[in-house]
Amino acid sequence: MKSTDVSANAETSTQDQAQNDPQLRKLLDDYLQMYATRDDRLTTHFSGNFSGFTGGGDFLVKDKAEWVAITRQDFAQVKEALRLELKDVAIQSLAETIAVATSFFAIHLPIKDHILSRETARLVLIFRKESAGWKIAHSSISIPYHGVGAGEVYPLKDLADRNRLLEEQVAERTAQLSQANDRLSQSNAELAKVNVEHERTERKLEELVARRTRELREATAAALRAGADEEDRIGQELHDTLCPELIGLARHSENLAARPDMPADLVGWMHDLAGQAGMAARRARDLSHLLARPDVVNASFPDLLRAQLHRLEVTLSVACELTLDDAFPELGSEQCDHLIRIVREAVGNAARHANARHAWVDCMRQGDRATVSISNDGKPLPPPETLIEGLGLRQIRMRADLLEASLTLRAGQAGGAVVELTFSVPPGNAVYTGKT
Numbered sequence: 313m314k315s316t317d318v319s320a321n322a323e324t325s326t327q328d329q330a331q332n333d334p335q336l337r338k339l340l341d342d343y344l345q346m347y348a349t350r351d352d353r354l355t356t357h358f359s360g361n362f363s364g365f366t367g368g369g370d371f372l373v374k375d376k377a378e379w380v381a382i383t384r385q386d387f388a389q390v391k392e393a394l395r396l397e398l399k400d401v402a403i404q405s406l407a408e409t410i411a412v413a414t415s416f417f418a419i420h421l422p423i424k425d426h427i428l429s430r431e432t433a434r435l436v437l438i439f440r441k442e443s444a445g446w447k448i449a450h451s452s453i454s455i456p457y458h459g460v461g462a463g464e465v466y467p468l469k470d471l472a473d474r475n476r477l478l479e480e481q482v483a484e485r486t487a488q489l490s491q492a493n494d495r496l497s498q499s500n501a502e503l504a505k506v507n508v509e510h511e512r513t514e515r516k517l518e519e520l521v522a523r524r525t526r527e528l529r530e531a532t533a534a535a536l537r538a539g540a541d542e543e544d545r546i547g548q549e550l551h552d553t554l555c556p557e558l559i560g561l562a563r564h565s566e567n568l569a570a571r572p573d574m575p576a577d578l579v580g581w582m583h584d585l586a587g588q589a590g591m592a593a594r595r596a597r598d599l600s601h602l603l604a605r606p607d608v609v610n611a612s613f614p615d616l617l618r619a620q621l622h623r624l625e626v627t628l629s630v631a632c633e634l635t636l637d638d639a640f641p642e643l644g645s646e647q648c649d650h651l652i653r654i655v656r657e658a659v660g661n662a663a664r665h666a667n668a669r670h671a672w673v674d675c676m677r678q679g680d681r682a683t684v685s686i687s688n689d690g691k692p693l694p695p696p697e698t699l700i701e702g703l704g705l706r707q708i709r710m711r712a713d714l715l716e717a718s719l720t721l722r723a724g725q726a727g728g729a730v731v732e733l734t735f736s737v738p739p740g741n742a743v744y745t746g747k748t
């Protein structure tokens with residue numbers, strides 16, 4: 313019994329010495345100081361043989377490098393210094409090279425906080441004396457669980473109360489859910505009726521829009537056909553009536569100038585009149601050819617396009633350059649007619665209104681998309697807000713719509729303007745052979 317008392321007294325004395333050992337206490341104080349001030353030198357105090365866990369983690373760290381990374385993540389998340397309110401400390405010397413420091417403290421963050429600062433953080437550090445000095449071989453920090461009642465190790469009463477409360481809440485929520493489901497079923501039934509009516513109305517609207525669209529396209533096509541008929545009639549009138557009359561006027565003027573009794577001062581006027589009448593006859597003839605209806609039945613799109621560009625060159629004195637892709641699709645007669653007239657209108661507008669002297673027509677194909685681009689070197693386009701669309705541009709838009717093509721009007725890279733149409737190519741559409 314006496315020896316037991318001596319042993320107990322010796323153990324108590326050893327603990328007291330450890331508790332009051334300034335070197336061991338300094339190890340803890342240095343750790344707390346470096347942690348509170350977010351000092352990266354703390355990472356050099358961990359042992360190569362390390363284990364630990366964080367206050368919010370659910371995994372055990374067994375590697376120093378991983379713990380160093382976690383510590384630096386901690387410092388990066390809260391960069392400003394912390395204030396640690398120390399509440400209790402216990403230091404145990406387990407051997408000459410091993411010591412344990414347990415401390416309780418409150419953490420005050422550098423932000424307004426009413427949760428963490430009220431909790432007691434519990435930190436356990438195990439120091440081991442190595443060749444390089446004292447190192448931290450273990451670190452663990454935790455926050456107490458408040459569900460543990462007096463006289464309990466595990467929060468069994470709290471768990472039972474929580475389970476009972478949860479069951480009551482589940483029963484209440486189940487009843488509420490049942491009522492909500494009933495209301496939802498009624499709402500779904502009403503919504504189904506509304507949806508049926510909505511779908512019926514939507515179908516009617518779609519049918520109405522489709523009918524109106526079809527009627528608009530038919531009216532557009534009829535208007536364009538009427539315009540084409542009028543152009544054809546005017547062209548024929550120019551060719552059959554005005555041209556012969558102008559030629560006759562030129563010949564009559566020449567005959568008058570050749571009469572011996574014609575006064576000398578009128579001879580020159582008669583020759584000038586004959587020349588002007590002949591020039592007007594040629595211009596009227598060129599215009600009649602330009603206005604002529606494309607022969608989309610007996611000629612291919614490339615041939616018609618080349619002929620149209622040639623007439624534009626002759627009539628409007630604008631140089632036209634054509635690039636036709638080998639893979640450009642074959643076109644139906646209606647498509648061919650619309651595209652020829654779009655090219656004629658675009659080049660004609662550029663020559664007459666933008667003083668263009670050069671025009672480029674590019675017909676390309678990429679996969680299931682075909683593009684016709686008409687560009688020129690005339691005056692640049694005005695700003696969109698000041699652009700006034702004339703009859704020619706409106707007809708281009710109408711024809712593009714009938715082709716189901718997207719139409720783009722933009723400024724050219726080197727001046728002038730670009731009119732570009734892009735439309736779908738049906739699968740299996742043949743291509744033209746030869747290259748221009």
